[in-house]
Amino acid sequence: MAAFGHTFPFYAGPKPTFPTDTTLAVIVAIFLTSLATFIIILPGIRGKMRLFWMLRVVTSLFIGAVILAVNFSSEWSVGQVSTNTSYKAFSSQWISANVGLQIGLGGVNITLTGTPVQQLNETIDYNEEFTWHLGENYAEEYANALEKGLPDPVLYLAEKFTPHSPCGLHGQYRLAGHYTSAMLWVAFLCWLLANVMLSMPALVYGGHMLLATGLFQLLGLLFFSTATSLTPPCPLRLGAATLHTHRGPAYWITLTTGLLCVLLGLAMVVAHRMQPHRLKAFFSQSVGEDPVLELNPEEGGLLNPRYRSTTESPEPQDIPLSEASSEAPCEEPDCAL
Known part of the structure; x- marks a missing residue:
């Protein structure tokens, strides 16, 4: 090696750079494809429902994409x-x-x-x-x-x-990464359940799951901040300069998305108590009440119907039999004819 003018050790062969993280590229591609598909079918939605659908779908896709992307990001x-x-x-x-x-x-x-x-x-x-x-x-x-x-x-x-x-940076950041990643996966599961419930007559529970999505994101940030502050900072000196680290874009976008989910969840819970009909109209659900099941928000909301008691039920009505059926059966042999 010295004969070729190299200083031992040297970086043998071409210097390969770290390959592009294909996981993030796949996540972005999936959510962009979903958004493009929705935009194609958007003209088929009439009236104000088009705007409501646009807001709901774009917000939901943004939240889901952020939760997955930051879990694989290297910029915390x-x-x-x-x-x-x-x-x-x-x-x-x-x-x-x-x-x-x-x-x-x-x-x-x-x-x-x-x-x-x-x-x-x-x-x-x-x-x-x-x-x-x-x-x-x-x-x-x-x-x-x-x-x-x-x-x-x-x-x-x-x-x-x-x-x-x-x-001690290995144990510090490794512990923070494991717990934060676990909280983000739980938040992603809550996001999936929220989308399922919001597509059904279970809006209040969809709001609860959306609120849980934000809370688990914030809990993950709490784990990350706590674990990374357990030990004093280690000086990273490179030549005459010192490298200092700070919170990265993944941390701040997770904080923003978590707060957004909490606010949206609280807004849905309040709207369910104050204006349940407008909430159902925003999610393109029928606002007509069932004549048999009376929905009483004070007794549990949309999923807790109050059935009529026996005292509230209408009195049974006597239905007269037809003349043919009211006649006494004939027992004479000639009646069979």
């Missing part, structure tokens, strides 16, 4: 810094680069981009992921990165998240 905590730092081990050469750190629920993503990209006769553009999903071994992935000879800034940041690092 992010940080970036421009610095001059060493490039390879056993080398005194330094580079000028932008170093980025994205922490998700399932791992970390580290980027290293030279400024300019072409330095030291190399293309400095790295994007590496290290995961701690269930069944994944972070320490093994870090050992593989050492064998590949990744640049010093990437290995330095990855080492801070190893299980045996004195910073």
Whole structure:
């Protein structure tokens, strides 16, 4: 290797960047396809119902897409810094680069981009992921990165998240990721149940499930914030600069969506108590009352019908028999004729 002018260790072969997360692409494609399908059939809805359907479908698809997308996002905590730092081990050469750190629920993503990209006769553009999903071994992935000879800034940041690092970032973020992801999956299930109930005469319970969707999202944020603040922050020094992390876009969009679900759920519960007929009209349901089942909002709402008691039931009416049937049966032999 020294004969070819390389400094050991070096990054053998072409430097593959971390592939695009196809999971997020699939999620976005599915929800965009659903939205496009609805837009195609939208002209078939007449009157004001077209606007009501548009608001309901777009809001519901947005909430579902956000819950799934943030669960696989790597931007819950992010940080970036421009610095001059060493490039390879056993080398005194330094580079000028932008170093980025994205922490998700399932791992970390580290980027290293030279400024300019072409330095030291190399293309400095790295994007590496290290995961701690269930069944994944972070320490093994870090050992593989050492064998590949990744640049010093990437290995330095990855080492801070190893299980045996004195910073304790691995257990901190791994615990936060597991509990937050579990809460988001429960929120997604509540979102599915809310859509099912809102398509049936169960609007108040659909509002309850929508409220639960927001509460589980906020509970996940509480787990993430609590778990990531259990230990003091670990300094991440790269050359003369220090990399600081802060809440990323995934955190804030989850907070916004959670609050939106809570407000919509509360609004539906209040509307069910105050204006049940308008609520049913907004969801394109019949506002006519059943003549047999009297819906009494004060006694439980749309799903708790109050049946008439025996005292309220109409008196039984005597139905006279027809003349032919009221006549006494004939027992004479001639009557059979």
